[in-house]
Amino acid sequence: MYLSTQDYSERTKRALNFFFAHDNSTRFVIIRRHGWEAARNLECYFLKKHQETHFIDGATKLGIMNEPHPVLCAKYHCLSNWLGGIDMGFYDDYRNSGKAYVSYMTPDCSIGSPFLPSPATWTVPMEMMIAIYTWHARNGKFLNNDRLYFCLTDHVQAGGPYHMGYFAEDDHALEPWERLRFEPGTATIEPGPPPDLSDEWPLARREAALEKYNGEYVLGGFAQTALMLGEDESIAIAERSHFANVVQWVRPFTVDLGWTGDTPATRYADLFCKIWGLIGDKFDVHTENGDVFVENTKTRLYTPQYVGWEYPPRRLEEAFARAWTAASRAVGPGVEVSVVKSRMDGDGHTIWRFRQTDHSAFIGGPGEYDAVVTHARELMTNYWEKDPVVASVL
Known part of the structure; x- marks a missing residue:
């Protein structure tokens, strides 16, 4: 197994820690206010917009447009996310099985950042995380390939050692729902390192690309939230997310x-x-x-x-x-x-x-925390003298 190939400066790692956490903070504020289904939908539509803007342009800049489509897609997601600071893996088995694998290695960045390991990753439901891979499954639409699909084989939130899946082509045209598959525990390959980037991507250019990536994710997340939940709610979420x-x-x-x-x-x-x-x-x-x-x-x-x-x-x-x-x-x-x-x-x-001004300001609207007083009273009344009752397992 290869180990991390990231060589970013300490300054860039600090940027990743702060701005990845910012994106995740927004996700958790939405879960707190609207439930994980709303966060799942936001993730799906935000990535859809990002894909429409960047997929073909990014693949062209990476010089991979002439690859077979499964290989092109695996390389694109591997390299674009590696440029975004995530530790990635790649395995090209196209000549043998028609499959090309992409892996998102740990630390999982769905809680904090790629440089801050956290066991809290399991607080994110797998039902929400599957939204990320709707992008992978839609690549065929932009490549005019209705046989292309993505199969997720491992995921940390589903008990796997990393997030991994493969791109492949079926022998017939696929319906949209057939293009994203989940078959945990079926992969037997071991992720390899990302493909080499050309000499046109020195460290300085990669760090500049990462700055743009971070900025776009912060602002784009709130813009997409405004489209889905309205501007007033997006601003309320932004205030709490940014504060957190x-x-x-x-x-x-x-x-x-x-x-x-x-x-x-x-x-x-x-x-x-x-x-x-x-x-x-x-x-x-x-x-x-x-x-x-x-x-x-x-x-x-x-x-x-x-x-x-x-x-x-x-x-x-x-x-x-x-x-x-x-x-x-x-x-x-x-x-x-x-x-x-x-x-x-x-x-x-x-x-x-x-x-x-020596103020005592805090974040929150009128009445936002009123229920806390009720819960405090209930807890002190019900459990002051009582011990919790544990159900028997016998």
Whole structure:
């Protein structure tokens, strides 16, 4: 068995840790508010949009369009996800069996990132994870091949050592539901390393591609959520998702990335710039009457395939600002973060303001946590003197 072939810099690994976690945070907020079926549907439609935008173009850039379709697809998913920071495997058995295998190796990134192992991966239902492979099963549509299918043979959430499946062609045209199959435990091959990339993909280019990948996933996820659940709900999800990620990372990043400044506002603004700078965002910073103004002169948050969400809408930026405001108390006194100007309002660049207010802000709408009081009372009433009753297994 080969081991990881990833050679990214520590800076890029930090970016992966933060922005993969961001994507997963959104998934879990949706599960919390709408159930795993809604998260499954979002995953399916988001990847469908991503496929329509990038599949053929990406395969062309990778120089694999002349491969047999099963091999083309396995190489595409292996290399594109490897470029996206995931540890991948590949096995070409096309000449023997007509199959080409792609493997997503552990650590599974459906909870955190490819560099942060977590046993919590089993909290994600397999019924939801199958949505990811609808992309694989739709490749034939874009290749004009109605015999092409994808069969999933292993999956961590189904007790497998990694996520693996193969592409193959049947001897007749297939209905859509026949193009995605699940046959756990049937593969006997061992994943090999990803195919070699051409010399046109040095480390610097791969890291730049990864910056774009991270930015698109953050913004695209919220754009797709708005299409499915409405803009108001997408903004509410974004506020909670962004907060959940930021509040987990601000303390370790003060050490890993460092932060400078002589006031809480200047230090927090510096940390903000360094975290977003992990994906290549650029900022100009100036201070005025104790407030810190951060002008975002370049952003990787760009999804031209979503009308109205080409860049973050002002409402999304304001949701991010509320998240950073609430998280500020994790590293010092309360700092209020607000949006002064927004790129999507035609103001050129987005400008953020950081102001120390010593607030006690938190994330949540009116009445959102009222049920907690009821549950606390019930628990203290019912279990103060009583022991839990364990059902007999005899």
